[in-house]
Amino acid sequence: MPLEFPSPHEIDRLIGSSAYRDSRHPQSASTHNIVTNWFAARYGADRCIDEQPFTSGDFGNVQNARQNHIVSRAFSGKTLLVGEGNFSFTASLVFDHHAIPMSITSTIHESSRDISDDAKTNVRKLSRVGVTVLDNVDATNLDRTFHHQKFDTIIFQFPNAGSREPNRGHNPNYVLVRGFLRSAVEHLRQDGEIIITVVNSSYYDGRFRMDEAAEYAGIKNFYAIPFSPGDFPSYSHVNTNDEDSALKEHQSFETWILQP
Ligand SMILES: C[S@@+](CC[C@H](N)C(=O)[O-])C[C@H]1O[C@@H](n2cnc3c(N)ncnc32)[C@H](O)[C@@H]1O
Numbered sequence: 203m204p205l206e207f208p209s210p211h212e213i214d215r216l217i218g219s220s221a222y223r224d225s226r227h228p229q230s231a232s233t234h235n236i237v238t239n240w241f242a243a244r245y246g247a248d249r250c251i252d253e254q255p256f257t258s259g260d261f262g263n264v265q266n267a268r269q270n271h272i273v274s275r276a277f278s279g280k281t282l283l284v285g286e287g288n289f290s291f292t293a294s295l296v297f298d299h300h301a302i303p304m305s306i307t308s309t310i311h312e313s314s315r316d317i318s319d320d321a322k323t324n325v326r327k328l329s330r331v332g333v334t335v336l337d338n339v340d341a342t343n344l345d346r347t348f349h350h351q352k353f354d355t356i357i358f359q360f361p362n363a364g365s366r367e368p369n370r371g372h373n374p375n376y377v378l379v380r381g382f383l384r385s386a387v388e389h390l391r392q393d394g395e396i397i398i399t400v401v402n403s404s405y406y407d408g409r410f411r412m413d414e415a416a417e418y419a420g421i422k423n424f425y426a427i428p429f430s431p432g433d434f435p436s437y438s439h440v441n442t443n444d445e446d447s448a449l450k451e452h453q454s455f456e457t458w459i460l461q462p
Contacts, residue, residue, distance in 0.1 A: 279354030289324035302333035309339035342381030383419035
């Protein structure tokens, strides 16, 4: 008897289920297979039911997608991205790594009227496959947009306040990050994580003061791991103003994992 093709509603339910979100759940692998194959069938990705969803070298420069912490988090329940600029990091998660579009909400601080043509193209592509795309989202005031909504992972790639003017006596980037962390902790599900990627240099450490920002937000567990832009082939980082691109100007980057 042919298997019934699950409805979008059913897939949404599965993405919210513990079988999907908890890799230790006995039905974890089969639930991930159903969801992955539903998207493959619906959006034409070249995968089939019995194929291993991820193998080494499948995705451009990605050697083993599942080993990339951000990618594996994007497969663990609902993900929110803030300050996405041109949406190309989200596009990489969805189109390079086949993260589940319906589990992703991708946002920018600006109004959609003010975004680049590249950003508009990514918005169209992402919306078409089921990503929720929102503008006017302030990472330091997530309540205003998300009210009581919670996520498993909240990601901010290369936060930059776009100003050098001290804010209440502090570096504006430190103020941005600590405001983001304080807001994000209120929108995390149990075992949720906040992820922030920055340039790895003592100069940037001084600007963000991640330890102090985490402490300000009441986060006790945090650590940094290396970030390789090559793992995200479709990612074309953008800058807040006309500053030089951090990815072009620097070679070493780190991703902070913060677990309240
Ligand atoms: C260096 S850009 C990085 C953009 C994108 N994340 C990337 O990696 O290409 C910094 C981003 O932070 C955003 N930003 C600054 N303040 C923000 C805020 N309060 N809420 C959300 N985003 C903010 C800017 O709009 C800008 O897109």
